[in-house]
């Protein structure tokens with residue numbers, strides 16, 4: 001008989017993995033689709049009419065709402081979400097304009113419908129002053145038909161998010177705090193542009209979980225420069241010790257244009273670990289969390305045994321639920337259109353208070369709707385083939401992936417393996433391409449669910 005190991009983290013990563021958990025050679029690249037894939041952009045002269053049609057269409061039941069705060073105190077070298085430097089004097093005018101946008105839309109929309117998840121994302125919403133966060137949340141609650149059990153998330157980071165500010169958010173109605181941590185390794189954090197050490201970050205989160213009634217979730221990344229087995233095991237150990245209700249684990253995506261690329265070229269950072277390590281690290285985390293009684297809610301998101309985490313916004317956005325968008329750079333989807341609010345901050349602020357500052361509108365065709373269906377299914381990790389009856393070519397592809405160990409197919413049910421969940425962005429991409437070739441002739445648009453918003457800022461990482 002084997003005795004249980006009293007200290008699970010002392011076991012090497014390999015001891016946690018079962019054969020086939022990590023299949024790093026399954027594809028050359030782990031690559032998601034472009035966010036606007038399948039959308040049909042409208043020419044600017046058509047925007048005003050399209051917007052009026054959208055405004056006149058009642059919102060669906062259990063829609064989503066996203067409010068974007070496009071400021072960051074500094075540019076973290078790994079991140080593609082940075083837009084504008086945070087300065088204290090920028091907060092009040094920005095929140096004034098946002099509240100005007102919420103109020104203007106509320107006064108023009110027909111009654112009906114509801115919003116079951118509201119997300120304040122960024123950038124860094126927690127950079128705003130406590131009073132601005134409180135009045136913004138109050139305005140959103142007043143202007144949007146939130147359900148009684150609405151999930152209300154405020155995203156942010158530890159810097160500038162004092163316990164008092166967190167309390168102000170909760171008093172104003174937020175019930176979920178999503179905090180970007182990235183890693184608890186102090187040296188790595190410094191190199192990435194994070195101000196606090198790993199110990200400090202862990203201590204802060206422990207207190208936040210202990211002292212607030214909110215659901216607290218944290219983001220970690222794997223595949224960062226110099227992040228070896230020991231560092232990743234330490235990150236997971238630490239995350240498990242804090243009392244968090246949820247955890248996001250994102251594979252670091254080193255896309256062109258990140259400041260981190262220049263640092264790698266100059267040798268100012270250790271090399272990236274590569275796909276084989278990323279695949280092992282993902283599988284290790286899944287096994288560790290499973291062993292600790294956590295539940296996997298989507299490919300990158302996990303809920304602790306306290307059962308408080310719903311992850312409602314992130315799950316629904318990936319399966320194409322309608323989403324109203326507010327704030328410079330926010331992306332939304334409603335009444336058969338994807339849209340983006342004006343991303344240039346000066347133009348956003350200069351738009352008259354009774355006009356929607358638009359940056360982009362696209363029609364949502366059947367391709368985009370199919371993509372939502374595929375993404376929703378693969379994010380669940382398990383789905384029924386019946387939903388894809390219109391795409392017979394898909395079955396052959398799924399059988400090939402079964403032979404590779406990426407999934408199992410039993411009768412009508414498909415179940416992704418851990419390796420399949422790691423490769424999900426690539427699987428989604430391949431299936432979307434495959435179905436798009438059959439789209440025009442086979443896919444009846446009315447059989448598809450509504451589209452999902454995927455403009456850049458509030459597209460969560462894969």
Ligand SMILES: C[S@@+](CC[C@H](N)C(=O)[O-])C[C@H]1O[C@@H](n2cnc3c(N)ncnc32)[C@H](O)[C@@H]1O
Pocket residue numbers: 078079080081122123124155156157179180181182219220221250251252253254255461
């Ligand atoms: C929109 S960002 C906001 C984070 C928050 N402002 C902070 O500073 O922690 C949300 C999350 O995206 C993830 N992320 C950012 N850049 C990424 C990249 N290049 N690859 C994968 N995930 C990334 C990070 O985990 C981050 O916490």
Ligand code: SF4
Pocket residue numbers: 071072073074075076079080081082122123124157180
């Ligand atoms: S990680 Fe957060 S604070 Fe850093 S650049 Fe990205 S959005 Fe801004």
